[in-house]
Amino acid sequence: MSRHDIVIVGGGAAGLATAASILKRKKTLDVVVVDPATKHYYQPGWTLVGGGVFKAPQTERQMGDLIPRGATWKKASVASFQPDQNTVSLDNGEELSYETLVVAPGLKLNWAGIDGLEETLGKNGVTSNYRYDLAPYTWELVQSMKKGRALFTQPPMPIKCAGAPQKAMYLSCDAWLRRGVLKNMEVEFHNAGGVLFGVETYVPALMEYVNKYGIDLCFFDNLVKVDGDRKVATFARTKDDQTDMIEREFDMMHVCPPQTAPDFIASSPLANEAGWVDVDQHTLTHNKYDNVFGLGDGASTPNAKTAAAARKQAPIAAVNILQHMAGKAPRAMYDGYGSCPLTVERGKIVLAEFGYGGALLPSFPSWVLDGTKPTSSAWFLKETMLPPIYWKGMLKGKEWMVKPSLLKQSA
Numbered sequence: 001m002s003r004h005d006i007v008i009v010g011g012g013a014a015g016l017a018t019a020a021s022i023l024k025r026k027k028t029l030d031v032v033v034v035d036p037a038t039k040h041y042y043q044p045g046w047t048l049v050g051g052g053v054f055k056a057p058q059t060e061r062q063m064g065d066l067i068p069r070g071a072t073w074k075k076a077s078v079a080s081f082q083p084d085q086n087t088v089s090l091d092n093g094e095e096l097s098y099e100t101l102v103v104a105p106g107l108k109l110n111w112a113g114i115d116g117l118e119e120t121l122g123k124n125g126v127t128s129n130y131r132y133d134l135a136p137y138t139w140e141l142v143q144s145m146k147k148g149r150a151l152f153t154q155p156p157m158p159i160k161c162a163g164a165p166q167k168a169m170y171l172s173c174d175a176w177l178r179r180g181v182l183k184n185m186e187v188e189f190h191n192a193g194g195v196l197f198g199v200e201t202y203v204p205a206l207m208e209y210v211n212k213y214g215i216d217l218c219f220f221d222n223l224v225k226v227d228g229d230r231k232v233a234t235f236a237r238t239k240d241d242q243t244d245m246i247e248r249e250f251d252m253m254h255v256c257p258p259q260t261a262p263d264f265i266a267s268s269p270l271a272n273e274a275g276w277v278d279v280d281q282h283t284l285t286h287n288k289y290d291n292v293f294g295l296g297d298g299a300s301t302p303n304a305k306t307a308a309a310a311r312k313q314a315p316i317a318a319v320n321i322l323q324h325m326a327g328k329a330p331r332a333m334y335d336g337y338g339s340c341p342l343t344v345e346r347g348k349i350v351l352a353e354f355g356y357g358g359a360l361l362p363s364f365p366s367w368v369l370d371g372t373k374p375t376s377s378a379w380f381l382k383e384t385m386l387p388p389i390y391w392k393g394m395l396k397g398k399e400w401m402v403k404p405s406l407l408k409q410s411a
């Protein structure tokens with residue numbers, strides 16, 4: 001068994017940013033990042049791949065090139081946790097022991113949760129921006145369509161980037177409008193939830209686009225089955241405590257899959273009842289094991305599951321981890337910040353930024369960038385600024401605009 005100061009589970013947005021933020025503060029620590037993936041993806045870019053703005057390879061890097069200097073990469077999957085012994089077991093039979101554990105495994109896209117979906121993904125007009133290999137197919141379909149019915153689906157919450165299903169829809173409609181074919185299209189948004197977006201402030205701006213594009217909003221519609229050959233989708237429609245099965249034929253369908261905690265987390269002693277890593281929503285410390293921290297999409301914190309949230313959380317986790325290792329109380333608190341750049345048309349974005357309880361947390365004063373309105377400056381931020389902020393800032397421990405403010409040190 002090898003012994004380490006810090007073991008980080010997951011080398012995604014949250015795991016790598018945390019490793020970088022820890023090592024920036026204390027270079028001498030022995031930090032291991034455990035992740036089986038050879039590739040790391042900038043998933044926020046997939047919306048722009050599906051919208052024909054980015055090429056898929058722009059969103060992909062080799063994991064080995066991103067592991068922060070001073071950290072070691074263990075290319076394996078974590079299979080189970082023994083928090084009482086301070087050990088994790090890997091799928092290759094190895095065990096690692098730690099002083100502090102960081103759990104950042106992302107979430108599970110449950111494609112199999114929809115009957116018939118996996119068999120037809122990538123063909124028969126069925127696509128999803130939620131997968132690297134499928135996002136280009138979204139743009140292919142959008143370009144080839146001249147008329148017909150396009151369905152866009154959204155499963156029950158929580159999902160990562162809750163705006164992504166409708167971002168795909170708006171960019172598709174915009175492309176059809178520009179080509180003069182939108183008038184021949186029937187566009188439907190089937191949402192398992194009952195609102196267009198969870199924070200009301202942004203809804204009026206989004207509704208303007210729903211009306212402009214002539215989108216039919218179908219709330220409380222949960223996709224349960226896809227027959228790819230017949231091009232028919234089945235939705236469970238719940239109204240007044242009654243659920244009916246509705247069939248809709250389609251020419252194109254963009255699916256956002258249902259999402260859950262990863263199985264190896266849900267079945268572990270670290271999980272809460274819903275399966276997520278059970279942490280305090282402010283300190284990111286585990287509610288039972290004080291040498292365990294959790295952040296990113298896999299954590300129980302009730303924020304919008306976004307890379308923007310992970311960017312804010314990582315330095316906070318780093319501060320509180322080092323505090324804990326020094327035998328001191330947490331000094332950094334997470335306010336629930338997350339961000340969702342809603343691509344309402346090519347060149348314009350409604351930039352939703354909010355924290356716990358839907359509190360608005362804009363990064364800029366409204367005279368610079370008003371997030372409640374569609375702006376080209378927010379598009380510039382998303383297309384031009386955010387990718388380098390991710391690759392060169394967040395993953396390297398440069399905490400641009402997310403440096404945590406620290407509570408006074410208790411004696």
Ligand code: FAD
Nearest residue numbers: 010012013014043044077078105106161296297306307308
């Ligand atoms: P991930 O980045 O998914 O990383 C999880 C890592 O854990 C992976 O590398 C995985 O291999 C590893 N792992 C899994 N199981 C194990 C195991 N057993 N052992 C070890 N390692 C394991 N966010 C935004 O901020 N803005 C956006 O505009 C935006 N748009 C999005 C659009 C789409 C289509 C999608 C799919 C996502 C979008 N997001 C957006 C969300 C954002 O990408 C995620 O919130 C972010 O990547 C979460 O980081 P994470 O580290 O928690 O998970």
